[in-house]
Amino acid sequence: MIWLAFPAMVVLAVRLLIVLVNIVTRQWLKESGLSDQPLVSVLIPARNEEGNLPLILQDLLDHDYENLEILVYDDASEDRTAEVIESFTDRDKRIRYLAGEPLPEGWLGKNHACYQLARHAQGDYLLFLDADVRVYAGLIRRSLAHLQKHDLSLLSIFPRQLMETFGERLTVPAMNWILVSLLPLRLIRLTHYPSLAAANGQFMLFRARVYRQHQFHRYVRTHHVEDIRIIRTMKAMGYRTHTLLSSGEVACRMYRGFGEAVAGFTRSMFAFFGGSGLVLFLFMLFTTFGVVFVGLSLGWIAAAIYLAIAGLLRTLVALMGRQPVWMSIVLAPLQQAAFVIMVTEAFRRRAQKQNTWKGRAIRFE
Numbered sequence: 001m002i003w004l005a006f007p008a009m010v011v012l013a014v015r016l017l018i019v020l021v022n023i024v025t026r027q028w029l030k031e032s033g034l035s036d037q038p039l040v041s042v043l044i045p046a047r048n049e050e051g052n053l054p055l056i057l058q059d060l061l062d063h064d065y066e067n068l069e070i071l072v073y074d075d076a077s078e079d080r081t082a083e084v085i086e087s088f089t090d091r092d093k094r095i096r097y098l099a100g101e102p103l104p105e106g107w108l109g110k111n112h113a114c115y116q117l118a119r120h121a122q123g124d125y126l127l128f129l130d131a132d133v134r135v136y137a138g139l140i141r142r143s144l145a146h147l148q149k150h151d152l153s154l155l156s157i158f159p160r161q162l163m164e165t166f167g168e169r170l171t172v173p174a175m176n177w178i179l180v181s182l183l184p185l186r187l188i189r190l191t192h193y194p195s196l197a198a199a200n201g202q203f204m205l206f207r208a209r210v211y212r213q214h215q216f217h218r219y220v221r222t223h224h225v226e227d228i229r230i231i232r233t234m235k236a237m238g239y240r241t242h243t244l245l246s247s248g249e250v251a252c253r254m255y256r257g258f259g260e261a262v263a264g265f266t267r268s269m270f271a272f273f274g275g276s277g278l279v280l281f282l283f284m285l286f287t288t289f290g291v292v293f294v295g296l297s298l299g300w301i302a303a304a305i306y307l308a309i310a311g312l313l314r315t316l317v318a319l320m321g322r323q324p325v326w327m328s329i330v331l332a333p334l335q336q337a338a339f340v341i342m343v344t345e346a347f348r349r350r351a352q353k354q355n356t357w358k359g360r361a362i363r364f365e
Contacts, residue, residue: 001040001293001296001297002297002298004289004293004297005290005293005296005297005298006292007255007286007292008286008289008290008291008293008306009043009290009294009306011286011287011290011314012148012203012286012306012309012310013292013309015181015182015313016181016182016309016312016313016316017178017230018180018181018183018295019180019181019313019320020184020316021184021186022180022184022185022320023316023320025056025184025185025186025243027185027186027244027320028181028244028245028246028247029138029139029146029157029244029246029247029249030142030144030146030265030279031138031142031349032142032145032146032149033240033350034144034145034148037065037066037067037365038067038123038124038125039067039068039069039122039123039124039358040067040068040069040120040123040124040125040126040127040140040144040215041068041069041071041117041121041123041125041127041208042060042068042069042070042071042129042130042261043071043096043114043117043118043121043127043128044056044070044071044072044073044117044128044129044130044131044171045073045075045110045113045114045117045128045130045131046072046073046074046075046077046081046085046113046131047074047075047076047077047081047109047110047113048077048078048079048081049077049079049084049131049132050077050079050080050081050084052081052131052132053072053081053084053085053088053131054084054088055134056129056131056132056133056134056135057070057072057084057085057088057095059134059135059342060135061088061091061092061094061095062139063135063137063139063140064137064141065139065141065254066139068094068248069094069096069121069122069123069142069171070092070094070095070096071095071096071120071121072085072095072096072097072098072131073113073114073116073117073118073190074097074098074099074100075100075109075110075112075113076100076102076103076109078101078285082097082144084098086126095273096120096350098117098120099117100116106221106222107221107222108222108223108226110201110216110219110226111217111220111222111223111226112217114128114217114226115215115217115218117258118211118212118215118217121208123207123208124145124203124207125144125206125207125208126205126206126208127140127143127163127203127204127205127213128203128204128205128206129203130201130203130252130333132202132252132253132254133250133252134159134162134250134251134252135204135249135250136248136249136250137249138249139250139259142247142249143155143157143205144205146242146244147205147207147308150189150240151240152189152207152240152241152242153206153207153208153210153234153239153241154199154204154205154206154230154231154241154242155204155205155241155242155243155244156199156200156201156204156227156231156241156242156243156244157167157175157200157202157203157243157244157245157249157250158175158176158200158202158203158243158244158245158246158321159200159202159203159251159252160246160248160253160321160322160323161173161175161176161251161253161254161321161323162250162251162252163253164252164253164256165256165257165258166258167257167259167261168253168254168255168256168257168258168261169327169331169335170258170261170331170334170335170338171255171258171261171262171265171316171335171338171339172254172332172339173225173253173263173327173328173335173340174265174322174335174338174339174342175254175334176245176271176317176321176323177317178313179198179272180245180317180321181199181313181317182272183196184196184242185244185245187233187305188235188241188242188243189240189241189242190294192197192235192236192238193235194232194233194235194236195226195232195274195292196235197228197230197231197232197235197241197243198228198231198243199210199230199241199243200225200227200243201226201227202250202252203250203256203284204227204230210234210239214237215232216230216233217230219233220233220258223266224246224267224268225267225271228268228271228272230273231243245320245321246322246323247322248274253344257279257327258338261342261347262300262341262342265342265346265351266342266345266346269342269343269346270346270350277347277350280343280346281343281347283341284339284340287334287336287339288326288336288339288340290306290310291303291307291310292305294306306322310332311329311332312359314328314329314332315329326356339350343365
């Protein structure tokens with residue numbers, strides 16, 4: 001059993017080291033000045049978002065950065081999305097409503113919506129936001145300052161995740177738990193290796209001239225994990241990119257309930273691990289049963305030490321993601337079980353080569 005215990009300990013130690021590196025290098029937006037206010041096009045794809053749109057649109061109207069144009073694309077919604085958008089266009093001329101076009105063959109819905117939004121945008125910078133995002137003071141100004149300071153072509157931010165149901169608390173923390181323990185975020189900016197990159201489509205800020213030159217959503221029109229594919233493509237092209245965590249300037253309630261979260265995460269689970277099913281399986285194996293392997297091989301004192309380190313890792317990840325520490329510790333066994341369910345479901349749906357999201361069938365890559 002030692003041949004399983006040793007790699008389990010190595011995986012845990014490396015993950016803790018990566019978390020500590022991310023903390024020491026402070027991967028959040030910093031307070032900084034901005035000499036001017038270039039036009040920013042805020043681009044929001046919306047499909048059946050009548051409940052979320054009033055919140056994000058009001059956030060943007062109240063935002064402390066005023067030089068905005070706000071474009072909302074109604075992607076064949078079946079609810080009152082169009083009426084909600086039009087009610088806001090009557091209030092502020094910065095908001096524009098774009099009626100959705102029939103989805104062309106060979107396109108995924110969100111990619112096509114983002115592509116259409118970019119075609120109509122006039123800004124010097126393009127900020128893609130999901131409709132379920134919340135925007136707070138300082139976000140756009142500080143994001144632009146960070147992008148300009150480091151000469152970036154793309155800045156992505158992982159929002160602080162809002163969780164209201166028990167099922168969300170079991171599933172949603174897995175995203176940060178994977179991200180900040182496997183990827184030193186500073187290396188996204190300092191290296192050109194495409195594998196050292198991750199992004200979140202909930203917040204993606206582009207230099208418009210770079211985006212218009214390559215039309216990235218058209219480039220990835222068939223890929224359902226378009227955010228990760230775009231940033232890795234840009235790094236391969238030699239563009240400077242960076243991904244940060246939110247310190248509270250932007251938040252998002254990704255999913256509503258356990259079932260929706262499982263369906264959502266299965267779309268991107270393999271992408272988190274470079275598309276490798278083997279790496280994903282080994283990660284699940286060692287994070288789930290590592291303590292058992294260590295206990296059977298080295299004794300239960302070693303297992304207790306292993307659990308303490310794993311608890312420290314979860315605590316640090318929770319603090320970085322601005323989440324309650326108690327939730328990450330008390331719910332850790334159930335969160336791990338939920339992670340196993342998500343991975344199992346991802347393998348099942350990959351074998352079937354199909355998934356469903358927002359009423360549309362998508363194929364696994």
